[in-house]
Amino acid sequence: MPELTYLQAISDALREEMRADERVFCLGEDIGRFGGAFKVTDGFIEEFGPDRVWDTPLAESAIVGTAVGAAVEGLRPVCEMQFADFISCGFDQLVNVAAKMHYRQGLAVPITVRLPSGGGFSGGPFHSQNPEAWMLQAPGLKVVAPSTPRDAKGLLAAAIQDPNPVVYLEHKHLYRRTKGEVPEGRYELPLGEARIAREGTDLSVIAYGAMVGVALEATEDLDGASVEVLDLRSLVPLDTDAILGSVRKTSKVVILHEATRSCGVGAEVAALIAENAFEDLDGPIVRVTAPDVPIPFSPPLERAVLPQVDNVKEACRELLAY
Amino acid sequence: MPELTYLQAISDALREEMRADERVFCLGEDIGRFGGAFKVTDGFIEEFGPDRVWDTPLAESAIVGTAVGAAVEGLRPVCEMQFADFISCGFDQLVNVAAKMHYRQGLAVPITVRLPSGGGFSGGPFHSQNPEAWMLQAPGLKVVAPSTPRDAKGLLAAAIQDPNPVVYLEHKHLYRRTKGEVPEGRYELPLGEARIAREGTDLSVIAYGAMVGVALEATEDLDGASVEVLDLRSLVPLDTDAILGSVRKTSKVVILHEATRSCGVGAEVAALIAENAFEDLDGPIVRVTAPDVPIPFSPPLERAVLPQVDNVKEACRELLAY
């Protein structure tokens, strides 16, 4: 199997879906001749032409809204937000038009919205956000957040083929830093299945996206403890069986995400466990997240805000000792 | 003390702040000659003139964005969204411009954004939402949700005087249905203090907004159990001391809100308790919320989705028996 970066895996998935299914097309800012701010669609306009690779004007509502229209007419649009943060500018079309359409009228909206998200490279308050929790509070959207190249490819293919609006969080920090084996050719991973990134028996760390790597690194050698790392992969649907299963096994859980704390995905996972696995718990449910602040630009500040390997280690040690 | 409806209390607070402080002005759709979709600003344009009561065009970004500009120039704008649901159309200005301004530049943005929210009257998927959790995932916004006329008045005055952007959730279902004694003249209630709506020792129900009344009704006579009802009042800042204090006393907790479940305020409160009061818990943390669906229009469907007195009773009974 070839080794690809996370970015290449995303690009490959998109290219293969476009080759296989002429209904699939891309739209977004600078995705054509420039190949996208992060080069995910590099070479696409040359291969697929301007009709299937639309360099849109700077208008996020238009990107999401026209995608909805094209989708209900039978196409499979894949929208790119230049940065995940800009989803706030197309928010209404996403949460009110796309998300509610099927429930209200039985009309499926098969769009994918790609969100290059996350911080760690001095992007500052407007280029570092992890907006997934907003989507969880907007019923009708599926949400995925892969952490490995293999998952990135399989989940993007599945997102594109899914008959629902799927928000696809691709963490910018993984783009070129993360490499891994990726099967050749088309394949899909089911939306809604978590993955045990490492088996363990003493403690579960539940994470997704870029934080899976942090979790693995932090717990690799933690005074000999056997730490399970659960990679959620999909946030909607959430794999509650996998979450509860892991907690039942280990009885102790740390939930880790890069997004800010209040009403984040960690809150949801904690609440789920506190309601459904209460008897299995052998200690408090601990969250390691960014605090409730905008993500600052300057490296020492940003490091202070984003969860670091050491923060996870400390949280795990404390909980193990509980 | 006079008895006022929740709506009158809101209206009074706004009127009194405008009388006392000429920097305060209102803007929103149909708030002038029409007096607002719910008549909160009835008579205002006659008293304060069109400069301080601006009938804006149908443009929510403009409402929030111009309010920010006026605020940093020293005014105290109070924005009305015609329905809370429309905040999605001004979302970016709220979460990116208003919320982050002080953190980034030390520039305070004293705006208040009034959100007539909630369901229960066949408003359907676009006139029934409770969008508070979005705001909790947007650091820099304060969020309040009064449940009584007295609180509605005191919290609105405090919101207007606060140097920060404050999102003020006024539940439409309470507008004319809820009456209560309201002190005359100006007063403020501190933002960030919960209120014990009823003391109890066997179980805590934590709620806010319209659900406080549901909680009280549901637990009034619950097979003789002594149920505490905690009215959060403020969601940011969240009164963690009051929450943990109540749980420490009762050891059992039901969290109740009308908003949808995933990543809702209930998730945050549950996570908070599961992390900080684990040892005090004597049973799972139970959430009673709307499921993750758009709020349907037709009465039997809407009733099936929104938390009802009976749902709360059942949840409490089960937990009491645990």
Add this chain to the structure above:
Amino acid sequence: MATTTARPAALDGSEDGRGLLTRDDRARLYRYMLLMRATEERALTLYRQGKVPGSYYDGHGQEAVSVGSAYALGPRDRACVLHRDLGAHLIRGVRPGRVLAQMMGRATGITGGRDGNMHFGDRHLGCVGMVSMLPDMALVACGLGLAFQIRREPRVAMTWFGEGSTANGVWHEAMNVAGIRRLPVVFVLENNQFAYSTPNDHEFAVDPVERAAGYGFPGIKVDGNDVEAVFSAAAAACERARTGGGPTLIECDTMRMHGHGAHDDMRYVPPELLEHWAARDPVEAYEARLAAAGIDTAAIQADVRAELERDTEWALQQPMPDPPTATDGVFAEVAEPLGDGEAPWSRWSPDREATHA
């Protein structure tokens, strides 16, 4: 013969697009306006009887706009219909009974009780139901047009919005995108003088039809109470769109003769203004015209009345939705695209040669 289909002899001898209409078309235009009005009047009665939950909105006085414009659509065209435009739904083939069931939140209403009021679209008839946030559907219509353009299909997307809605940013994004890509979209702007209580001078400094030029396509203003004037502009715009000429913005000057919703007493509307427009009622004016041309309008009226009685009875017998289904269908299992609509304009008739012989 075939050519008369495209340009049948005009009823009134006019040379413009009205010449596209046969005598039967005219009778149908009248019929749909009447059906819209009658259905809305019935719905309002049901609302007053407490049978319609929530609020109630209608398009009384604006019948010529939605009927005249939607009548130009072909079966494979698509429509995002707005809250004053029941006529467009009827033309696409929605039965009045289903509209009433929809308003009453019944299981067999178009949205099965999930949504209310005019927030519906029959997807089997090529309609996408509106969302409340105005004018979001303008962008969806652009997306429909985009699909036609990408697939090189000679099809049109039509959508409607009030003049107040043009103040919103999504309107601009839709106009701009339609202009850049020359999308086959027809935008029908209904200037009914108010957005809720807000009059034109608080909504814009310059009539929004003037803005079309700034987006690179024509803006046309017509008498919104003259169904044939609206039709004529819409037919020309559809033809333009269908043949690669890009979008058109058609402003229809009209008046909202009822309150914004049934709760609204319209205190803010000067009585003279209402009187002025009452004298120009689109349904009555057209009836007089057709009657003068010898069309049996009384028969049409009787027919509409009978249809509505039947449909109301049907609607009242429909069940409310089953509570346990409330959480079904948040997600789709399969993606089935929009179906085709009905298209009563004689031009679209499969046997049009016969019809116009």
Add this chain to the structure above:
Amino acid sequence: MATTTARPAALDGSEDGRGLLTRDDRARLYRYMLLMRATEERALTLYRQGKVPGSYYDGHGQEAVSVGSAYALGPRDRACVLHRDLGAHLIRGVRPGRVLAQMMGRATGITGGRDGNMHFGDRHLGCVGMVSMLPDMALVACGLGLAFQIRREPRVAMTWFGEGSTANGVWHEAMNVAGIRRLPVVFVLENNQFAYSTPNDHEFAVDPVERAAGYGFPGIKVDGNDVEAVFSAAAAACERARTGGGPTLIECDTMRMHGHGAHDDMRYVPPELLEHWAARDPVEAYEARLAAAGIDTAAIQADVRAELERDTEWALQQPMPDPPTATDGVFAEVAEPLGDGEAPWSRWSPDREATHA
């Protein structure tokens, strides 16, 4: 005498607004353009040395736009400055050293390391720092103008945006609101031919300056590489705004001579286009003109160089912010409104009669 202050003898005898400039004003215009360019060049060097975290954006080639326009502002006017407009910050009184500290994420940069790049505004100098989402600040500028209007103050809010940003819905809402309320706002549209990699024909079908008429106010197009032409249009627009005449949209035709950011190699820009504009460099052209008029441009250059050396040294010595402070200041304890900015135009000089004697 006093009248010469308003209309001092023109350096080149022109009759238009350029006549508002004294010889000293001209020297200052040149100085600020030079200072902007020199500061950005230094920042780019620091970026290449790895001292500027994140990305790096500049306004190389567009100096005449921000300098010419911001120069028209009075001290109590306000500005929402965008990412190509460092000149405006400098004119309001921001020291180059603080800009460099800002770019490097230092504790004494304008945002103290909370935000980076051009995402800043010195609130003590009447500036509101931009957010990334474009062109959100256009609405904030409307709000500033609204405050002036409500308080009946003869003050102006100025803001800038690229031509690409005009496609976004918030732009429309800002234009519409400004037009309806005749807000005292000056909108400076910088058409630098590209939005990132996207050329004009993908951004709009019609030059957005044409759209101003549709909002009820003037749209003026000027040579964005001629600092005096920009100034002249801005001064007239400010005067109009200040005296109740409402907003103006000024389009400045110019070219982004660097990549969108330092990472961008501009493959997508035809080399001839760059050559064409390189020959029209705004700083060089103005230098030649002033030198021909006998102004000692070499002295100004030396002065700017010296200032920048001092400031760079200062900036490099500034500490990074303290990690534990990262969570401070999410909420304000008090609301202190914006302070006044510097306003170097001789018109605003407290002793202007002396200056222009």
